[in-house]
Amino acid sequence: xxxxxxxxxxxxxxxxxxxxxxxxGFSLSASPRLGxxxxxxxxxxxxxxxxxxxxxxxxxxxxxxxxxxxxGHCTPADVLITAGAAExxxxxxxQLLQPGDRIVIEAPGWPQAEVLAKAKGAEIVKVHRLxxxxxxxxxxxxxxxxxxxxxxxxxxxxxxxxxxxxSGSEVAEVVRIxxxxxxxxxxxxxxxxxxxxxxxxxxxxxxxxxxxxxGSVSKALGLQxxxxxxxxxxDAGLMRDALILRENSSEIMNIMGEVIAEIALRPAxxxxxxxxxxxxxxxxxxxxxxxxxxxxxxxxxxxKAGLIGLARLADGMDSAAFxxxxxxxxxxxxxxxxxxxxxxxxxxxxxxxxAEVRLHDGLDRLSQALRDWPLPKVSP
Ligand SMILES: Cc1ncc(COP(=O)(O)O)c(C=O)c1O
Numbered sequence: 577x578x579x580x581x582x583x584x585x586x587x588x589x590x591x592x593x594x595x596x597x598x599x600x601g602f603s604l605s606a607s608p609r610l611g612x613x614x615x616x617x618x619x620x621x622x623x624x625x626x627x628x629x630x631x632x633x634x635x636x637x638x639x640x641x642x643x644x645x646x647x648g649h650c651t652p653a654d655v656l657i658t659a660g661a662a663e664x665x666x667x668x669x670x671q672l673l674q675p676g677d678r679i680v681i682e683a684p685g686w687p688q689a690e691v692l693a694k695a696k697g698a699e700i701v702k703v704h705r706l707x708x709x710x711x712x713x714x715x716x717x718x719x720x721x722x723x724x725x726x727x728x729x730x731x732x733x734x735x736x737x738x739x740x741x742x743s744g745s746e747v748a749e750v751v752r753i754x755x756x757x758x759x760x761x762x763x764x765x766x767x768x769x770x771x772x773x774x775x776x777x778x779x780x781x782x783x784x785x786x787x788x789x790x791g792s793v794s795k796a797l798g799l800q801x802x803x804x805x806x807x808x809x810x811d812a813g814l815m816r817d818a819l820i821l822r823e824n825s826s827e828i829m830n831i832m833g834e835v836i837a838e839i840a841l842r843p844a845x846x847x848x849x850x851x852x853x854x855x856x857x858x859x860x861x862x863x864x865x866x867x868x869x870x871x872x873x874x875x876x877x878x879x880k881a882g883l884i885g886l887a888r889l890a891d892g893m894d895s896a897a898f899x900x901x902x903x904x905x906x907x908x909x910x911x912x913x914x915x916x917x918x919x920x921x922x923x924x925x926x927x928x929x930x931a932e933v934r935l936h937d938g939l940d941r942l943s944q945a946l947r948d949w950p951l952p953k954v955s956p
Contacts, residue, residue, distance in 0.1 A: 579695045582687045584916035587899075594903050596910040598938035599929070603736075603884050605770075605853035606930030607798035608840075616839045625828045630819060632657025632806070633834045639841035640806045644765070644789060649782035655808050656818050657834060659826045660800070661766040662688060664790035664807035666825075667818040668762050669730070673698045677727035682713060684737055684886070684917035686764060689730040698727070707888065710877050711738035715746065719753045726759040733777055734767040737917050737924050738886055739879020747777045751784045760814075762788040766805075767882035769796035769850050770857055774880070781808040788814070793837045795883065796853050797846075798928075804833040853930075857883055860927035860935050867939045873946045876925065883928035886914070888921060893949065895920050902945045909941040 581589075626633050637655040641647045646654075658664040665688050673679060675697035681689050683702040693700050701721045705711045713731070722729055731750065733742045742750065747763075754761035763780045768791060771777075780787035792805025807818055840846065865878055873893065879885035889895055899913035914922035927935070 577695050577697060579691060582691050582916070584687050584912065587913065587916060591903060591910060594910070595908075596903060597908040598941050599910045599926075599933065600935070600938035600942050601884070601911040601924055601926035602929030602933050603926045604795045604800055604928045605798040605883070606856060606928075606932055607800070608849075613836050613839055617835065621831070621835060623831055626831060626834060630823075630828065631655065631815075632829055633838055636834055636838040636841065637806075639838065639843070639846070640791075640808065642843060643841060643846060644768070644779040644781070644791065644808065645776070646779055646782045646789075646808065650808055650810055653812070654781065654810050654815060655806055656815055656822065657829050658805050658807055658818075658822060659803040659829070659833075660794060661764055661790045661792040661805040663822070663826060664792070664805050664818075665689065665730075665762065665764060666692065667821045668760075668788050668790070668807060668809075668814070669693065669728070670696065671814070671817040671821055672728055672760055674727075678723070678725065679728045679730060680718070680721045680726055680759075681730045682732070682735070684919060685730075686732050686736045687916070689762075701726075705735070705738060705740065707877060707886070711735070711740045711886070713740065713742060713746070713750075715749050715753070718750065722753050722757045722759055724757050726757045728760040728762060729754050730762045730764070732764045732766070734765075734771065734879070734881035736764075736767065736882065737884050738877065739882045739884060741771055741774060741881040742777050743774060744778050747780065748783065751780060751787065754786065755784060758786075760786045760788060762790065765789055765791045767795050770854060770883060771881040772858065772861065772879065779808065781810060785810055793840055795928075797840055797849055798853070799837065799840060802833040802836055803830060804837040856930035857927055859931070860929070860933075863935055864925060864927050864939070867943075871943070871946065873949070874923075879927075884924055884926045886917070886919065886922045887925050889923060891921070893921065895923050898945070898949060899923065901949065902942065907941045907945045909938050909945070911942070
């Protein structure tokens with residue numbers, strides 16, 4: 577079956593030309609400028625491919641292991657550079673799943689796994705994270721869902737969209753659950769590095785023979801436009817299959833993405849960029865929490881990690897209609913409505929973008945729209 581559009585992308589497609597004046601939902605850190613890298617770039621850099629390794633620049637793959645805490649646990653041969661975490665997930669899912677295979681995913685979660693699994697004709701089993709449980713991943717329900725013969729488990733840690741974070745011991749338990757069933761375990765770590773309440777969780781590629789870690793420079797470093805990410809797994813067969821599919825999709829990496837990502841991930845530079853992203857993200861999150869505390873028609877479980885979280889609208893408020901109302905004058909403000917995550921009563925709020933996004937401006941407009949939204953009529 578062909579790959580079908582998801583509500584999240586449908587909304588982005590419909591609203592890209594709406595020219596909002598404010599965004600309350602930035603999902604990545606402030607993006608550096610090209611000029612920030614010029615001093616480290618070589619004007620003689622060839623714009624041919626890297627001519628050294630089909631898996632990606634060796635020094636970049638070293639940095640990828642280092643930032644994931646995998647140096648000494650995995651080798652550079654276990655890393656393939658891809659066009660973002662999106663391509664990394666794509667390669668793993670498309671090569672591992674066959675029609676009828678069972679994949680266990682979380683809900684709410686990053687929609688990509690469900691979209692691709694549907695196209696593959698896989699059996700999709702959802703494990704629900706509940707707001708009443710603080711959006712925690714319920715490990716008991718996960719264990720029930722991952723039955724023997726389950727082909728794959730796909731999770732995000734930190735979670736998109738709730739901002740929940742699995743601890744090291746929870747990740748170890750998820751590994752045990754996957755291992756009992758012989759399932760592949762893919763953990764998308766695209767938001768790693770932005771933990772607010774605990775340490776970064778260990779990467780599953782270092783814990784499990786069928787563990788797959790995906791990530792990229794898009795979120796914490798704000799380098800989404802480089803389209804540079806990775807897949808890491810100790811399984812040589814999977815890495816070869818991923819390389820073969822990439823050869824037949826994007827073929828090789830874009831050289832500027834690889835070169836700039838390599839500079840961005842050099843340890844000293846990475847540490848400084850991450851410190852700044854964490855400072856700015858924490859400031860925006862504090863501002864968001866303070867603002868939410870004053871709202872009558874909105875409440876949320878603050879994200880434990882990452883730059884996004886879900887806020888609940890007052891009962892009876894339709895999220896999709898409200899998002900479109902907010903996009904119109906006089907508010908002209910963009911946010912992602914809940915149907916993108918099958919949650920019609922929630923909206924997605926973001927604290928990315930650093931100081932540049934002037935979060936307070938978007939929040940003022942959102943407060944106004946919340947006040948102006950007509951209350952449902954109460955029958956006498
Ligand atoms: C959980 C998750 N995975 C993957 C992606 C895609 O990221 P990338 O830009 O690295 O392809 C996103 C982007 O929003 C995401 O939130």
